[in-house]
Amino acid sequence: MTTSEFIIQFRESDPRRLALQASRYPDVDMPFALNQIQGWQTAQRKLPSWAACDGVVYPPHLNMEQCSSEPTARYKQQVARRWVEAVQPDADTCMTDLTGGFGVDFSFTSRCFSSATYVERNASLCDVVSANLPRLGIQNATAKCAEAEDVLEQLEPQTMIFLDPARRDEHGAKTVLIADCTPDVCQLLPRLMAKSQFVMLKLSPMLDWHKAIVDLDGKVREVHIVSADGECKELLLVLASDGKPEVQVFCVDIQSRPDSEGQYPRSEFVYSIATNAQEEIVENNSKLENSTSAQPTNSKLKIQNSKFLHEPNASVMKAGCFDEIARAYGICAISRNSHLFLSDREIDGFPGRSFAIDAVTTMNKRQLRQPLSGMKQANIAVRNFPLSVAELRKRLKLSDGGDTYIFATTTSDGDHILMITHKTKK
Template structure:
């Protein structure tokens, strides 16, 4: 059996079990085969179009885990197309930190020609092999250091960077200046060489600090979540376009469009926290999506949708009526109870299972679940929170369809 035949036949098997059976297949390059099987299994989840493409070569595990998913890559393509139209030019783009090439394979479609730059010779060979299989014939692969290449590149419509977010010891970094390459140091050259630059950053990074560090050149901040988990922070830089900073909070459910999108201009909106009476009597509770939680735009959200916060730090919102298009999840409040034992016993009667979340509450989910003696799961949702007056409440709810 050849290595290629082995990969095709066993690609749905557990790679740990396959590794233990390596002696049965002396003609198979087992380390390479296991990398390809593991890569295909990850791609089937993150990159189904790539997984369905015969002949695609996958890189080692770390590159596969760090690469974009199809929904987030498609989002960046849409963003690149919008900005190319905005600057009136869709000529050339260069990805200075190519990696496995997922983002490049998508964003390059917005331009007449595209260059992939990567210092890893192994990744360059893989991408050079994969691009034609994916139908990309407008691309050039260059094995080079991003900083060195940037100093020689001709002016581009778009430059794309995904700085490495680990230090020399492998620890994750959360500051822009600690990433490699150092975007702050490269800023003058990036602005000189492009009409706009797109930065892909860790969702853990403080976007307010990043905007400040980039000295007024950031035109848009995009906080992108998939299925309720914050995945990426995208910054668009330009001196060609002068505009007020806008923040886009997108929660993606498919590759084609966000299931929810909230756009705002950072500013102050004075929203007064709810009174105890309001909290006790509101009919709906709303939980913002992960992108909005990351953005911290709770005042702007409340003003835009006419909802009221339970308290300043609760990050839960209340309304008397359904809120159409709320960017997050909405629930019908069936009962509200304090932590009084008698009230709890009455309010929780008949509830054996529930999904519990704590927001600005003194107990963890595990501690609260133990105290309530309720199993996990079911269609009941309990939000444990603290009102503006400091009262601890449980909002017993069900999803609003």
């Protein structure tokens, strides 16, 4: 049995169990085969369109875990296509990815251009991607092993340049500042803008994007805060030299499972901010707080009479756009630090989760007795509350799970309350 035959025959098997049977297959390059089987299994979950292509070679496990997922890569493709149609709709277009990695983002964004160049400093990774491109049906691209800075220096004018700077230092520690990433985009900024009509920059979700707008000399035109299944995955910045005074912020939450038509459903909340306001926000943390906290309700009666509770998704939480959310949907915050909102009606398209309120109670044992009567389990979340989830669960004597959701929080008057809810149907 050849190595290729072994991979195809056993790609759904447990690699750890296969490793114990290595002596039975002397003609098989077992380390390579096991890595390919593990890579294919990861791709089935993370990159299903790649897993469906025979012959794709997968890199070591770490590269597979760090690469973009298909839903987030397809989202970048849509952003790139929209920008291409805006800046160069009727001409040949070209792009260069200066930090290609395993090539997932490149494999999707390159399809928006007449020609595309993949650049990667790691020779073995570059060889893998070069072999994979035709297997993935990408015929308009070439791969080049080189340093990003060297290629940029010689680069002809591009429609788009893409960068995903390495976010670890020489000791392996994570970095979140743009200037600490490799390559340093701030240092390369003048050349990047001179060589392209727009730049797409992928960054850590931990980054302070307000500061990034300042650090990037006001060239940021769009900020995309991308979450998948409720977890913030990445920041995507689009840079251009058009001198517009506003930045559009996209709070996007994508479902990781495709629908029946192969599309990845998503919710999206979009708002604009003034470019020149960012420096003030960064310099004064209290201003940042005040600018991103929705005005709370001061009425206990309002809390008691509200029918629905709304919890923003991870992208909205990262953006901190609570005032904008409140205005857009006509809802009010329980308090400045709760990040929970109330309404007396259902909200269509809310970017997050919505719940119907069954009861509101304090921590008083007598008040708790009736709402918790017969309840054995509940999903518990705490927002600006003195007890942890574990402590509160022990106090309420409830196991985890079920259809009931309890939100413990503090009102603007300082009262500790429990909101007992169930999910609304969408």
